[in-house]
Amino acid sequence: MAVGFDVWPDVKAVKGFRLGTAEAGIRKTNRRDLVVMEWDEGASVAGVFTLNKFCAAPVHLAKGRLNQSPRCFVINTGNANAGTGQQGMEAAKESTAGVAELLNIPSESVLPFSTGVIGEQLPVDRLLAGSPAAVADLSEEGWYKAGEGILTTDTRPKGASRQFEVDGVVYTVSGISKGSGMIRPNMATMLAFMATDVPAAQPLLQKLLNDAVNLSFNRISVDGDTSTNDCCMLVATGKTGSEPLNSEASDLYVGLRQAVNEVAVELAQAIVRDGEGASKFITVSVEQADTSADALEVAYTIAHSPLVKTALFASDPNWGRILAAVGRAEVNTLVIERITIWLGDVCIVENGEPAASYTEAAGQAVMDKDEITIRVALGAGDVCEQIWTTDLSHEYVRINAEYRS
Template sequence: MTALLPGMCQPFPVPGIRLGVAQAGIKRQGRDDLLVIETQAGASCAALFTRNAFCAAPVIVAREHLASAPRWLVVNSGNANAGTGERGLADARQTCECLAGLAGGDARQVLPFSTGVIGEYLPLDRLERALPEALASLDEEGWERAARAIMTTDTRVKMASRRIPVAGDTLTVTGIAKGAGMIHPDMATMLAFLGSDARIDAADLQSLLARCVDRTFNCITVDGDTSTNDACVLLASGMSPAPRLVPGTAEFAGFEQAVFEVCAELAEAIVRDGEGATKLIRIRVEQAADGGEARTVAKTIAHSPLVKTAFFASDPNWGRILAAIGRAGCQHLDINRVSIWLGSVQIVDQGSRAAGYTEASGAAVMAQDDILVRVVLGRGSATETVLTCDFSYDYVRINAEYRT
């Protein structure tokens, strides 16, 4: 059985949100691979989706249904239902129809999600046969089993939870995610589902989620590949007796911080579980002209296979970092103002090798499991941090053998 990531706690149940799983045999027999999430009538729902032009059929249908006060999410692993044309769209819509019929709702209140191999048709018959079992197992305590059901190449379940006091009551935020490869989100992550018992308008929930995602899931990368199926959903059941959350209040800010922390914890868990990853690398770019420039420089470093393989080998080949900064597209970059650190070790000072730097000190930092790369551009006041991981032999093996 897959384990929890270090430091990860069991999630808090969320009043008004239930999760149920089943074994549909979509990828292989004997494992949960179908998930249904149910919330209350009148709940609020926010969602963000991939910007990949070849977005999967369930993404298209979920976007269509988002404005219809969704009450159910249905998720399958093992098959992405992407690159499947009109049949894929019909299968995604039929999945919604089937679930709505069983649950007593409207198909437009169902958001479908899929993850797995691209270009294969969804085995709709197996999925439909398993839906009653998933509905029968709906439970507010079902978060961990749900997290396992959506895994593909993940080796660890990814869960996070927060409880915060609001006006004498308590609000809960709990989330699960899956993702280990094809991670370079342009909206969210592979798949992430969050729930809360807060009372909040859907428009406010949507803008809040967008801000949290931009600072978390949009700041991670494993391999620079944006998936066809990325989605992040936040349900708010409205079951808490706490007052309705209104922007501009301390209570709203506290709730947003809790959502941010759950997203941040899940995002880091994805990078730590990157396919074949052995190290977590934080790339912080400071004194950039603006936030976009800082993030671009950080991602250019993070996407470099040469940088990532050097980290795997614990080789302080800092010229690879320097080269990545130089090709990041900073207009009129003054290289004589650029400085770079590995952890507390300065490797570049004002554009060239730092006087006190030694290979031994650089190698000592590179051998660590959690590494900070700090880049100071000397151009402004903006700072951004991107999380990534190293490239190991196992990354190639996992992806070469993905369909075998």
């Protein structure tokens, strides 16, 4: 039931960044479920990780190894290796050691990532058995197969790419993501991997990634849950150009920032479009807020409301549910008489009262669309924030009820 585009985009190869996949049978047979990503020494690597306190063993390990000159990611699906205690940590270490041996690099330079069922021990023997095939498959052209290899309940691989030119040199940013359910900010049950050939110093790359995540992956919600395994990684191979980027005051930084932001937003929106059981793609835009925190509080209160989400699924212009969600948002400075709300381009509330121009037919015409914007003006300031979410369908319940079967 994914919404919108279902054609794999033209994801460009990134010089010096190689991807390989294999069918390891981690949980199911006859599907790609093991991915290895590898690059040369000297690259910079940045990462953002879940804030869930029960974060998985691979998250702990990847975070701890981020400053140890990473050379490789190993990603498995079907098993989250979360809630698995010390045995899970040993399994993560064993899996990275096996891949490191194949690549002849230190095990500390391999960062693990897992996604799938929580609370089950990782079948390390299957992962290790599949690793040689994934390493043998390494190629700069491997983005599509890797996009398939990281999926769980997703219905399609998600990729994005941008190229930009500075002083006659063309640079590339490409990436893939996965995620469909257990999606909300502070990362979601999602993995995202981006790479660029720009030579960039790690501190600057980390700042750039933090900013991009806050504009993209931390602006999406499907069901309000936060996973144990979320990660977003950015690798700068430095294979194009010569001088390392270490200042924000340069055309190269501006170009890279825009490209990374655009790739991240496209990948984040693709996760929402492919949300479990989703039939609608919803943009919630809150403007005229006093602070960013106020705008996001209102936006997420709307996006997380089961009543709003089920009305959207039913294409029911029951706009009172939106009004109620705005009113219960934890913003102390809300002044109802200043608030105006639109459903698409149809005004439903004006200065805190039902809009005189509103008609049920106009509201129905908006709700019948696959892509809908809910816009709220708070009349309190000049801050605007946007997030993206989905409706809540019967199919979402079915998918999650049958997840382990």
